[in-house]
Amino acid sequence: DELMESCRQSEFTDVIVVQETRGEPDGLVVCHLPLGPCAYFSIHNAVMRHDLDPPAAPMSEAYPHLILNNFETSLGKRVGNILKCLFPVPRADSKRVVTFSNDNDFISFRHHMYSKPTHDSVTLHEVGPRFELRLYQIRLGTMEQKEADNEYVLRPYQNTAKKRKML
Numbered sequence: 814d815e816l817m818e819s820c821r822q823s824e825f826t827d828v829i830v831v832q833e834t835r836g837e838p839d840g841l842v843v844c845h846l847p848l849g850p851c852a853y854f855s856i857h858n859a860v861m862r863h864d865l866d867p868p869a870a871p872m873s874e875a876y877p878h879l880i881l882n883n884f885e886t887s888l889g890k891r892v893g894n895i896l897k898c899l900f901p902v903p904r905a906d907s908k909r910v911v912t913f914s915n916d917n918d919f920i921s922f923r924h925h926m927y928s929k930p931t932h933d934s935v936t937l938h939e940v941g942p943r944f945e946l947r948l949y950q951i952r953l954g955t956m957e958q959k960e961a962d963n964e965y966v967l968r969p970y971q972n973t974a975k976k977r978k979m980l
């Protein structure tokens with residue numbers, strides 16, 4: 814409660830909480846302020862910047878361009894908007910690219926820098942981190958509002974319904 818109230822008073826637009834078990838990230842909560850929504854994800858296959866091979870170059874602080882791929886259902890568009898609102902509008906000359914790509918309801922996150930060695934070619938350099946996200950809940954309120962309505966909840970039977978894609 815205190816964290817969210819402090820963030821509201823400081824006029825934050827979003828709060829991101831990463832949960833970990835034994836040093837490995839396993840959960841991500843994206844909460845839009847001041848009124849929500851709040852999206853809950855599980856994290857899979859996380860590779861941090863310092864674990865990349867070869868090691869990543871120093872990262873630019875320029876705002877990244879966003880690529881949102883394959884968010885076609887109404888729920889997918891909702892999740893795409895939640896993720897898109899985390900990033901400010903980039904300058905046209907920014908060399909950073911952040912990709913959220915949906916494949917079978919797993920959202921792959923990749924972070925790259927690009928360069929143009931020649932006029933007709935582009936080279937991507939991964940700067941990390943990289944991980945997969947799996948949405949399991951969207952709550953209409955913020956994190957501290959336990960009574961908030963659920964917009965979406967992943968149910969156990971949905972894990973076996975392979976023919977049905979939610980995002």
